[in-house]
Amino acid sequence: MSASLPLILLMAVLYASGTYVLLERSLTRVLIGFLLLGNATNLLILIMSGRAGTPPIWHDGGDEAGFADPLPQALILTAIVITFGVTAFLLALIYRSWWLARLGDQGDALVLEHEEDQKLAEEIFTSTSEDDDAIHDVLEASEDEGEATEDAHEVHP
């Protein structure tokens, strides 16, 4: 099997930096680390498919021997979609955790208020604008408070 050296080097760099960033405390960096690792793995699959070749479409007179291996590309495509989905979820998780860190117990209380009001909860489910408004209200309120209590609610980096 032959492989391209630049690809291998790139993969190694991605794996190394991905692992390093994944070990950081900040969640956003963990996410970046995961993305780097995911792409490193995709590159690994690509490298494992061997040398580049012609598009693997069979037709009369086509050179079957020069075909690129199509299976790893299908695998990469699947892996990319999965990484994308998980990234979206992680972003939501990070946003939520930032919100909770910023608001503390108030963040929880906000959700409970909505849950008590069944109608409002369903509206939030369909439109996020209400949700955002509510966050802004509480954020403004907490900033006012924060000025009084010497930035007690500041997020710790």
Add this chain to the structure above:
Amino acid sequence: MMRVLVPLVVLLPLLGAGLALMLGRMRRVQPVVSIGALSATTAVSSVLLWHVDTYGAVVIQVGGWEAPWGITLFVDRFAAIMLLVSAVILLGVLVYAVGQGIADGNRETPVTIFHPTYLMLATGLMVAFSTGDLFNLYVGFEILLGSSYVLLTLGGTGARIRAGVTYVVMSLVSSVFFLSAIAMIYGATGTVNMAQLAVRLGELPAHTALLLHVMLLLGFAIKAALFPMSFWLPDSYPTAPAPVTAVFAGLLTKVGVYAIVRTETLLFPNSAPGGNLTMPLMWVALATMVVGILGAAVQADIKRLLSFTLVSHIGYMIFGVALGTQLGLNSTVYYVVHHITVQTTLFLAVGLVERVGGTTSISRLSGLLKRAPLVAVLFFIPALNLGGIPPFSGFLGKAGLLVAGAQVGGWEVWVVIGGAVATSLLTLYALMRVWNMAFWRSRAEVEAGYRSRYIDTLVENPDAELPDGTQATTPRLMVAATAGLVVLTLALTVAAGPLFALGDRTAVEIADHDAVVTAVVGDAHGE
């Protein structure tokens, strides 16, 4: 024409999930859809188990693409057993969750996504158990993990987000290991079809095979929560809603165990070059058992305690796999079935305890035997069962494993057997302390300032909320679902003879390497 049942096992929960998502606004219809879908899955998988046991393994080449080009679905006895057990457990827990949702006005399951996500989790499990393709196994894992992320962080409270982050990051790391292992296996062999791999991996040089073997095991070990990759589990599972914790505890780690069994029997059997990891696995099993149960022995929170026993008992299954003998595999199969059922039931019972007592900390619970005798019975039976008291299935499974170990012999095996016996006793100790404190101790004793050195040193759950006592109702549906599963655990004892016979046939089948290859790719050379 039984072959059509195999895709059906996956399709039923998948279609149910889509339907439940569309019916998001009709809260009364959603449970009907999901219970219907899982009941149908249960029915289909029981027919499948019967068929597979009578006529042998079923192989489907999806879309008519012959192996190794297409994706192979492969259901033998082991897969069929896992399919049936998961379907039954998923159904039981769903009924429990519906009961809880009705009683709480959906406070624990606040949004309409619970049912679709739960069914997606079921889909992922079914894909993972019915596949004969390594990459498809990865996809199955990702489907069930993706759903489990959502279920674990349901409601998005601070504690659940914290637990969720640990869980998601650990799962991602294990997925990266697994996917990289698949890539390297493809590079080395040029296929991801498990049957073909079974042949080609055997032709690799020993050191290459060993590397691939260990990579694959690392990915699975995080999922199965093997020591030293088990520390994430007790921190993440207990914060989820009771039914979610129950189904995670029962099924998610067992997918990892299932994958390890497949790796050790089909892909890298002991006879293959680089395949013999008996000793490392044996020590991992011992460490998992002992470290897990020592963690359980100092927990005051019942949910955390049960999470530690969960980790600990994974060690038994790995012990059976590591032995690799027919009796070892046979007992592992029985133990997996026993453990899925009992661990789920215990978590459901603790969910009931939490409703009656308002907390899950044994230093605050008391007098539950008088207040809720039925809940007490529903906790007591699976607790004895997990502790390995005869005649329950926990005893039979452990006895099988220990006999299998004794047959192999050697001082290492005897050390592990000693560890297994100690683990069993410590499990009993931890659970009986729960029983004594939460159920047996009277309320007057707590009010009079009960002190005991057996509970003073215990570690409380850092995320525990103070008891509010607002959930005094225990809906009949929840109790009925738990009782149903308790009866099922008892049935495992009653039907132990036929089950062990089935386990025996399963062990013969999964050890028969060539039969799988012939069934999937036609000839025994996999060319």
